[in-house]
Amino acid sequence: MTKTALITGATSGIGNATALLLAQNGFKVIITGRRKDRLDELARKIGPDAFPLPFDIKDKTQVKNALNSLPDAWQSIDILINNAGLAAGFEPLHENLIDDWEQMIDTNIKGLLYVTKIISQQMVQRQSGHIINVSSIAGKEAYGKGAVYCATKHAVEALTKAMRIDFNPYNIKVGSVSPGAVETEFSIVRLKDPDANKKVYAGYQPLTANDIAEAILFMVTRPLHVNIADIFILPATQANATVFNKKQK
Numbered sequence: 001m002t003k004t005a006l007i008t009g010a011t012s013g014i015g016n017a018t019a020l021l022l023a024q025n026g027f028k029v030i031i032t033g034r035r036k037d038r039l040d041e042l043a044r045k046i047g048p049d050a051f052p053l054p055f056d057i058k059d060k061t062q063v064k065n066a067l068n069s070l071p072d073a074w075q076s077i078d079i080l081i082n083n084a085g086l087a088a089g090f091e092p093l094h095e096n097l098i099d100d101w102e103q104m105i106d107t108n109i110k111g112l113l114y115v116t117k118i119i120s121q122q123m124v125q126r127q128s129g130h131i132i133n134v135s136s137i138a139g140k141e142a143y144g145k146g147a148v149y150c151a152t153k154h155a156v157e158a159l160t161k162a163m164r165i166d167f168n169p170y171n172i173k174v175g176s177v178s179p180g181a182v183e184t185e186f187s188i189v190r191l192k193d194p195d196a197n198k199k200v201y202a203g204y205q206p207l208t209a210n211d212i213a214e215a216i217l218f219m220v221t222r223p224l225h226v227n228i229a230d231i232f233i234l235p236a237t238q239a240n241a242t243v244f245n246k247k248q249k
């Protein structure tokens, strides 16, 4: 039977690539994000197997109203991919903007929780489901100028582990994918610089959003008895959060 996946943050990057790849592999996809025009464009590209559902994940009332508005045919969600997330700002903590902290905490932690609470309730009732949280190398290491982003991704790691315990009695699989450097809009948003990618990814080949989508596709296509708890995936030239083998110019 066709499975339905809901992917948050499908307007760009990893979420966008994952929605496309899952749809190409026979999944129905509910694609969510703030930017309705981008969701509509992705839905057009995918066709009838996509359902665009625009909402701001930071707003718990919007999350609830949007998820409750799903038509009958789209209400039963087999797979939740908690992808929506961002980094904002890249300065030592004492120089950070408080608004940036709040945006990261409200999206990466609280938004993930709002969506998960509602969707996990139907999974618990059905006694089946699969939740994948998009974490990061920043959930495994802490680095300078990234304190709050790293803290939010450490929170995602803790939530993943605790959710696996809470949902264990209900046959709900919980896992995470933890990428290192992926070239998306991530650095443009973090550094608030449209040319950021030229600088951040200079001298080495970063991962692509599709590399991560392929890992997620692998996770959701394992047999029922297999749960991939975490895929930690780096560019071949990346050793940890700060060590890269970059070509000299």
Ligand code: 8X3
Pocket: 135, 136, 137, 138, 179, 180, 181, 182, 186, 241
């Ligand atoms: C994004 C990767 O290295 O900027 O989560 O933390 S990194």
